[in-house]
Amino acid sequence: MPLFSNNKRDDDETSSRSRRAHSDNVGEPSGPVDEHTRLLPNRLDSTQGTGMLRPDDPAVTPYNLWTIRILRFATVVLTLITFAWWVLLLVSAFATPPGFNMRGSGFYAFSFASLAMSNLLFKLIFFGVPAKAVRILCVVMAFILLLDMVLILSVEKTRYEEGWVGTASVVWSVLISLWTLLADRTVKWGKAEEEERLTGRAETRRTLTEWLEVLLSTIGYSIMTAVAVLITLTIILRALDAGVAPPGKLHWVDNGKYRIHVYCSGNSTNAQGHKVPTVLFEGGERSVEHDVWQFADNAIKNGSISRYCFADRPGIAWSDAAPSPLSASFATDVLSEALAKAGEDGPWVLASAGIGSIYQRVFSSRHGEEVKGMVLIDPLHEDLLPEVGSAGRGFLLWLRGVISPLGLDRLPGALFKGRTSRDRIYGRAAQQNGKFIFAKFQESLVAGSFTKRDVEGSRQIQHRDTPLVVISSGQHIKDSRRWEKKQRDLTKLTDNLKHWDIVDKASHEIWTTLEGRDKIEKRLKQLVQA
Template identity: 50%
Template sequence: MVSIWGSSGRNDQRTTEDGHTHPDYQHQEPDERTRLISRSAPNEGYLSPDDPAVSPYNLWSVRALRFFTCLFLAISFVWWVFLLVSIFVSPPLMYNRGSGFTDFSYTTLTVGNLIVSLLFFTIPSKPMIMWNSVLALFLLVGMIIIVAVPRIRLEEGWVGIASIVWAILISIYNIAQVYFVEKGKEEEEERLTGRVETRRSLFEWVSVLVETIVLGVIALVTILLTATLILRARDSSLEVPGKRYLVNNEKYEVHLACVGSITTGDNKTPTILLEAGETPAEHALQPFIHNTYRNGTIDRYCYWDRPGFGWSDNAPSPHSAGMAADALSEALALAGEEGPWILVSAGVGSIYSRIFASRHIHDIKGLFMIDPTHEDQLQQIGKAGRGFVLWGRGIISPLGLDRLAGAIFKGRTREDRVYGKVSYQNGKYIKAKLQENLVAESMTSSEVASAKNIQTPETPLVVVSSGVEVRKNEKWAKQQEEMTKVTDNLVSWDVVKGAGHEVWRSWEGKKVLERRLGELVKQA
């Protein structure tokens, strides 16, 4: 082979492995690429395949690709931080009406994909192209679902759409990156060693195995995210009783429904207004109250879903019980509902109803509390450990592991998932409980203390407590007794034997509740 460093004025020759020669380089000053080969290099000017100089980084295009990968990772990480913060405090213009966990999941996926791409940048492989193609395909399907289904589009907003579009673009970019890095690697190997290297070192094989497994997991996550979106699209077709109303300067919608005719005149009958406890009203109190309506015990009732529950959107963070009471007030005004009201609440819903009552003292004709939560329990509700568990559940909720399994293997229905017995698996519900946790010991505690001072002492009060809870917890029993002193006009306090926290689930509990509710309505 003739050295590639020829004399001036003639073309140099380079011998290939098959013995042929071809023109290579004209005599010129060494540049970025030619100076990598020493004039005295062994093997007639070729480098060893293991020489560090044999690298795709020799090409400016490959270095540019790495720069853009680092840039995209930095952008994605900043966006990831913003979305993480928005779960706890909603930044201006970044609020969406959904849980906020879905867009966070897509951005986390994007960051993970870019990190894998950087870690194995110089070890391109076919599995990387294959898995990124799978990612792009299922992400595209997910984007179509979000954009095409009006309810999901409203819940995710521009933030969710931007997050999934960015994830699609990064997957496509990674496919192009792997392809061009692989071509650049082959080009440099042929130029510097005389042939394309077909063997891989043990390190490279381990790297390919690791990147295949990690990207396979990321692809599986993407498939689950898409399957959950399909389930959400199915659930969004469920007919909404009543109506949704835009509240809080039209930032989000809450669901409100009323049953029965409005009475007029001087003897206007109070409307029962339900405030659910730990689960949506449709699953808990509303079926029991509807039976009392059909039995003629009450003439009319209204129920609503707190933000994040049932058919209501999530509210911006932070969100306290007082803010929820304001949202209910606004929804009632928009619906033309003026009261007067008898507030029926259960569990933690008693906190919300007491605050609402203190802000509508002239319209409240009675308080009916079922195994109510004492304000001292806000310390338990606001525990940091509980908040961390809720946050963790929220992060994995877009995967829909429990919802998908329930739908496939247990026959869970749309009703079960939206407001029924498994509504707690919903990302919106988890976000609402996390919001409740974050402000329980600060904002909500202060609001309840103010409500206690404002509440009209003459308001009729009925308390019905769980015999099971009172018997097994002395502290709870004392707190139930304290709840009978919320006003100075206690009509009755019943402790129902054998009834659990949801007193209306037992036969004896139903009888006591209906009898006491009827008495309160007559007195009002």
């Protein structure tokens, strides 16, 4: 009896040790620990007698592989680098760091950085759910961005305007597209390998959550691909516009950072050989070429003036964009520098419209001896500059600039309305140009602060004997008592007011009416011949 009992006890202990050994080894392959087994927990309840896990078991994941985990970590690092670059481009629109100036708008570089950032964020969010549609879209987007890079680098003007910052941005976006393609393909491989190793076969089915993630990632990459296509089309338009040469010459200013376009026409002497004043035009809300170029040529033909010049402000028409911030004082300095390099030293009769009068008043106060008269055409008063620099207007200009590389207005204009390159450079469609929008955004940033201070200071040092003519819009005065009050105040800029004309039926752009053109030409003739 005791012998029987001892044998049974020994058999029970042997059986228990066998079960524990079997339990310890279930779900864990024999052999040394490697990247396939390090994170794999024991699954006694999942073996079902086969040693395989269920497909929905949390242990069935590509993150078991060191390759996948390192790939995800590298993607996070690339996202942080891209975010830092994106923030730097965002800040440069408001305050340009040294050496970071782009002679174009800078909005294209920001768009490429935004594409790269979106690409990486989508990859991180849907990292564990690879999809064939995403890989196809990544290939398409990488090809389109590569085409953008070739277009920018092969056309001299686009390469010049984008500079090293724009070039680096488009190259980085191409590399990120290729990286996301590699990451998605690698995760697909890792997922299939782990499923086959742990469940016996690669899973072809998806859960409802996985299908939703695939749908969202596909939609996101489809939108990014469409954005890349639109950017490519606008770059093609820029390449076409690069073939239009400026009528004048471009002069390097601000220690060779960018160029200002200066154009002059006519004779600087009269029939008797005496030097006569040159009319220096300044554009208002648009470029001189759009506003008064044709008017100026007609004035020469009519004999009202002998010669005229104009210099496009930074970012307008053919002039390069300048670093931010750009106040009226800074803009006037570079305009003066460009005129000096063009060999133009006056004497001048100044003619400006709208906000252009702000810049010419600063110019007049600094070149008083050379200024023989001023004609202000429905000029903007310095007290109204805070409205130009309002936060709402500035935000809308920035937003327009950010979406300007998509060409949502320029592309239909070129395809369906017959807009030409000249229209986009200085004509009716110029306000859709990213460089022009950036110039207006810069103007808005400091209008109520630096520029207002500049023009108020210029009023204190303005030569009081300078002949002055103010020509106001009758419609504008009728619509706003405040505007009439400010126009009246501007007639007191000097002690030598010659005329204050109100053109009854003219809008703010007085030169668009026959009466307005006649009045402007008559006053210019009087000042030039005085």
